[in-house]
Amino acid sequence: MDDDELLFRKEGDTGIITFNRPQARNAITFEMYETLAEICQTIIDKTEPVKSLIITGSGDKAFAAGTDISRFRDFSTAEHALAYERTMDRVLGVLETVPVPTIAAIRGACTGGGAAIAACCDIRVASNDIKYGFPIARTLGNCLSLSNLSRLVELLGAARTREILMTSRLIEIDEALAINLVNESATDPMVRAHELCAKMNKHAPLTIAASKEGLRRLRAHAAQIEGDDLIVQCYTSDDFREGMDAFLAKRKPEWKGC
Secondary structure, three states: OOOOOOEEEEEEOOEEEEEEEEHHOOOOOOHHHHHHHHHHHHHHOOOOOOOEEEEEEEEOEEEEEEEEHHHOOOOOOOHHHHHHHHHHHHHHHHHHOOOOOOEEOOOOOOEEEHHHHHOOOOOOEEEOOEEEEEHHHHHHOOOOHHHHHHHHHHHHOOOHHHHHHHHOOOHHHHHHHOOOOOOOOOHHHHHHHHHHHHHHOOOOHHHHHHHHHHHHHHHOOOOOOHHHHHHHHOOOOHHHHHHHHHHHOOOOOOOOOO
């Protein structure tokens, strides 16, 4: 990973993580996921003490437009698929375990892995051009882990989660506010995120940490179901290879259901 693809800095008591690949709509590489987890772990361990954390993307086009699709080119076995989804669950699990308030400051595209990261944050503040979702049924042909499904069900409810996955559509700002996917809209999400952090940084840290951990445990308890067979079925299919090739070639995939 280039050192500048994922940035971390502190402003007072607030940490800021920035996905910094604007030329690729901040698509996330495997190395960026690992660095995200490492930064979060330093906050958990208090080796990098902060009272709040903002996650955002460079530029005004995207928070993060999912995982860098080119990284799937070498996938060919069940273990490749399972290792990737286990990595995702581990990284998102570390983010969920951060004991301070986390805010996703979102502009533009927030899809796939980016949408999963935003869903893990405590608060989402978005600009009016947000496009949020998991369009994998029409673009790539993979699937979400059960942990990610449980996060979405907690956030959106089962019926809406089912609908957005089946239709593969993206949620825009008015609907995002109406269904509480986004907590607030703002012309400049970073400015508003800093305002919220300034307030929360004054609150009782043990109360915040205990509240977050209690909610995390409730969600995690509901996700203790086996789902490896579903991941293997999708990631080792001809359709997944076709979806990836079509995406990189900027054409529509031809699904065959095998």
